[in-house]
Every structure is written in structure tokens, then in C-alpha cells.
């Protein structure tokens with residue numbers, strides 16, 4: 509449905525201070541040890557205890573226990589397989605059954621992800637406490653605005669949970685449609701902003717019949733001297749669904765493994781919408797997304813969803829890691845290679861090239 513599709517990964521949010529997948533847990537542990545996440549301290553402790561056990565299995569198998577995606581996936585798979593290193597010991601020690609402990613662990617890691625992103629995603633302020641215009645996401649929001657003003661269909665597909673772009677779109681007056689409702693695409697007054705792995709500001713209704721996902725209407729900043737953050741998790745806790753039930757305590761975020769089955773019901777509508785947006789895309793820009801091996805989802809979404817033979821004119825991949833180019837080459841196949849335009853640079857440097865490619 510969209511002629512222009514932007515696909516964003518963790519590298520796009522890095523300019524706001526958001527940690528990348530590979531050093532996420534190191535950053536999280538630092539926040540915890542320095543006492544900067546006191547309200548969630550017990551959850552950090554639980555997660556790092558469990559990671560300690562995971563590190564013990566290194567002699568048998570190799571898991572990157574510093575990578576948040578790997579660890580989150582290991583916990584989810586542990587629950588599915590009813591087996592996780594250390595779970596027996598923890599169960600005996602705490603006198604609790606294993607499945608409850610694993611449920612709690614998954615809830616805890618969502619809080620670790622949530623609080624870490626909340627604390628680290630910092631938007632710089634000027635001395636009047638307004639966000640400064642040098643936030644790269646503001647420039648990106650400006651490009652989206654230009655495209656919408658010119659009547660060009662565009663959409664954003666992202667793998668990120670954080671709210672850096674959500675806030676930037678809101679602040680720059682660009683209405684975003686998360687695609688959570690099955691609405692028709694007839695009128696385009698907002699940009700489809702499809703968060704494939706969920707979002708920190710998505711709260712799920714706790715009513716067993718309902719389970720609807722509710723994002724708050726407006727993101728509010730917590731303003732510090734030189735920067736602002738967007739505290740959201742405490743806000744979700746106080747919100748209620750239309751049906752009257754309170755929202756679940758944890759934000760609705762989906763682990764980056766192929767095993768997304770437990771989350772299908774609510775997020776399927778977002779994935780289908782993403783496939784629809786990609787279907788007749790003429791230009792695709794992949795920014796800060798490295799096509800990690802832990803996530804086969806994009807491979808399928810892309811391979812099944814994009815009409816590569818006829819419609820696609822340009823496939824642009826901007827990433828500072830030169831290996832990413834090879835990964836995408838393998839994904840694309842030879843038919844499209846002439847339209848493949850990889851560049852080795854980061855998200856912040858991409859805008860002049862995007863403007864030229866789109867004639868803005």
C-alpha cells in the first residue's frame with residue numbers, strides 16, 4: 509500500500525542514547541548497580557541471577573549472554589521447553605514451582621528492558637527546556653511530514669521498543685497509526701508506524717476476555733536540566749482499558765525469536781499491516797537494522813511480501829556495519845541486486861541521501 513517504506517532497527521535509536529542489543533545488558537546492569545532503577549531493583553536482580561546460570565552452560569553450548577535478544581529468547585524458549593539452567597535450584601531455594609518462576613522471570617526481563625530504555629533514551633533540551641532540533645529523529649519526522657504534505661504514501665516499520673521516534677513524530681505534529689486496529693486504509697491522515705516487536709507504551713488490557721492493546725494518547729516528558737526522558741511504565745500501571753479493567757503491569761513487547769506464538773493474537777494485525785505496506789513498495793529504506801540471525805521474521809516478511817520482480821525500484825540499506833551488506837545480499841537474490849544500494853554509515857548521516865533519492 510505504501511510507495512515508500514522505512515524499516516528501522518536499533519541503530520536508528522542509538523543517537524538518543526538507547527543501547528544496542530549487544531551491550532544492552534551491560535548498560536542495564538550498570539543502571540542497577542548504580543541504584544538508578546530502584547523501583548525495579550528486584551527484577552534486575554532476578555534477571556541477572558538467571559543470566560549467571562545461563563553463563564554456566566557455556567561449556568555445553570554457546571549463548572551470547574550479554575545480548576538482550578539472546579537472553580530474552582532463552583527465557584521464552586525455556587518456558588516453552590520447561591527447561592532453563594538453574595531453574596531447579598531457584599525453585600528449591602524459593603519453594604516455588606518452576607513454571608511460576610519462569611513466568612516471573614519473563615515479566616522481570618520485560619521490566620528490565622522497559623526501565624533500561626526509559627532511563628537511557630534521552631532527548632536533549634535547550635535552555636528553555638524544549639527538545640533541541642538536532643535530534644536525528646526530528647529530521648526523520650520532518651521527512652515523513654514532507655512526504656505526507658506532498659501526498660506520497662509512506663510508512664514506517666520498526667523493530668524498536670523505545671519511544672524516541674514516537675515522541676519525535678508527536679512533537680513535530682505527525683500523527684502516527686500503530687496499526688493496532690483493523691481499520692481500512694482509505695484515508696491517509698496519519699503515517700502507519702508499525703512496531704513489529706511491540707512498544708514500551710503499549711499496555712495490554714488485563715481482562716481475560718478483552719486483551720486489547722491500549723497506547724496512551726500523549727507521551728509526556730520528564731524534563732531534566734539538559735535532557736528529557738519519557739517515563740511510561742509507571743503511567744501504564746495507572747491506566748484503564750475501555751472495558752474498565754486495568755492494564756497489565758508490563759509493557760506489551762514481543763521477544764525477537766521465531767517463537768512469537770504466545771503473542772500472536774494481539775500483534776498479528778500489526779504484522780499483516782506491515783506485509784500489506786511492503787507489498788507494492790517502490791522504495792524501501794532500511795536504516796540501522798542489521799538483519800540479526802535471531803530474527804527470521806523479517807526474512808519471511810520481506811521474501812513473501814515484496815514484489816521484487818516488477819514494482820521495487822530502490823532498496824537502500826544504510827548501516828555502519830559493513831557485514832550487513834553481505835547479509836542483505838544473501839536475502840535479496842540476484843534479480844534485485846541492480847536496485848540494491850548499500851551505504852556504510854549511521855542513521856544520523858542518512859538524511860541527505862534519503863532526500864536526494866526521494867526528490868525532496
Ligand SMILES: [Zn+2]
Nearest residue numbers: 713718749751
Ligand atoms: Zn479491556
